[in-house]
Amino acid sequence: MCGIVGYIGAQQAAPILLEGLGRLEYRGYDSAGIAVLGARGTVKVVRRVGRVHALAAAVPAKTAGRVGIGHTRWATHGAPSEANAHPQPSADGRIQVVHNGIIDNAAELRARLAAEGIDLASDTDTEVLAHLIAGATRTQDTLETAVLAALAQVTGTYAIAVVDTATPDRIVVARNGSPLVIGVGEREMFVASDVSALVRHTSSVVHLEDGELASVTATGFRTFTRERDDVAKTPTTVELTVEELELAGHDHFMHKEIHEQPSSVERMLGGRLDDRFGSARLDGLRMELRELRGFRRVKVLGCGSAYYVGQLGATLIEDLARVPADAEPASEFRYRNPVIEPDTLYVAVSQSGETADTLFAVREIQRKGGRVVGLVNVVGSSIARQCDGGIYLHAGPEVSVASTKALTHMAVGFALLALALGRVHDLSHADGARILAGLQALPGQIAEILADEETIAQAGRRLADARSLFFIGRVRGYPVAREAAQKFKEITYRHAEAYPSSELKHGPLALIDADLPTVAVIPDDDLVERNLAAAHEIRARGGRLTVITHPGVDLGDLEADRITVPRNERELDPILLTIPTQLLAYHAARALGEDIDRPRNLAKSVTVE
Ligand code: AGP
16 A cells, blocks of 8 residues: 655665665555655655656656655545645645555545645645645754654554655654654665565665654664654664565566465475474464463454455364364454454464554454464564564565465465464374375475466466356365455456355356356365265356366366366365466466556555555
8 A cells, every 4th residue: 555765865866766666566556756855955756647667757867866755656535646646745845745544634634724725736635744744844943843743633544754855864754554664774774665665775674663753864863752752773684685576587476476385385384393293383473382272262364365364274273273263354353342352362364464454453452452463474564563473474575466375375374373273282193293294295286286387377268258257165165265266356357256165056056157157166075076066056057167176086077177286185275276276367367468466456565444
């Protein structure tokens, strides 16, 4: 949800800002802009609707200045337009602001500013910040105190970066509910929504916490709170490299990330498999075995695909630990005044670690005394830091908006958690060892599925002509179907809906005809006959079928595109059954010529409510 960058130092700011915005484009891509402070109190502002490359083409080569801020936008208040793009200026252009988040009392503030005679030039909530800061400079001595005075008037979420032509030696930043990091260089400093925008320049970063501000100059930074107390911060080192953010010969990041899974899963498992006890080693949970044993229930919270994988994870936990477990969208949970139980283990799952709904759900649970652990990919992200412990997913950076490898890592993370919980409950050592062997087999088996990409690609291309599709699965296969439908709709813009196979005859079967294909998940388990019966019911009504199944399953005379994945342990099979659905969506979207890594209306990191 919007990306922020800032630079101050000895180099020309514009190219650094544009490169950083390119890296952050996955956060929002409907418009972009930069403001560069020039000599003698001047400022050059360029804003464009569309992608960062459109902005780059519009920025004059001679744009000179060593201080600047930039923004890539995902519209919340006001349609994508040049006037609504950031930076948002004060009336005299002296103050420029970039903002990620939502100012809740913007309407009220806009009315007040208008009544004071200020012409509002955009439909954004951000513009009020620029006017409030400009107004505060009349009574405050410094830009820092002017920003503080302005923020005291707003409610809502924000990460902001502010420059002032009158004090061109600093960028003032503030955070409340939206991420912000400072990059520490050699006599130069950076600010950004996330570290991907900084790694080309520095690996030394400082994370701001909610309620904190910083004044950033070319040679250092000072962090302080809204209460004006100084806070000492020590930079940490990020391990991300620029190479991890390149396409490396793939046409799309989604394709690259799907193909990274064998090696990334292997990396994730490294050091976490405990052969001696047939269990998982999860030091990050920061929990004694006795504590783990004390939980009588597990509640998983996530949004979108993370929620669907959470369902898969809840099933794994029930299977292996025999502890009641369920998943709920964090976006719903947080609004329904949930009952928090002391003997429930709450698990927040998130790739970005910045999803606002999930973060607020975590805080709500903690406020009521609950214990939350996180399954999070981005190290140091808000959710990771807010949780009481957790399992880092170590999937590496995921650039494509449609999540693939991070979801697989979530599922593997749940398998590890389920194993650890199981081994302090009733799971035998032998069963623990069986699951460990299954986990160890995953990287090779994922590679096997990917090696058969062309079969899956052909099936995907055949699905591309459908306006609407069903994805079906039963019990462990149902979360697979839900995630598959989600992936398909996100990047093909086709209507795709998931149903439990068992529910077909209770309604959805009425829609089946030659124009509505179905993707059926049919593992070789105790439900295989029932699943095949549902598939025959679809064929009997003229529906086209793609079946994702195991080698031993005999489809008989069932006419279908068949995708076969290797068998693992039945509890872990859903992880492998999901892999071809990623490629189905990818190749269908590719056949349709869609913008796979940047689907319309979506953003990678949903930091607004
Ligand atoms: C996945 O392909 C989606 N882009 C989306 O549903 C995503 O999983 C969801 O917004 C949650 O994001 P998170 O994992 O970063 O919390």
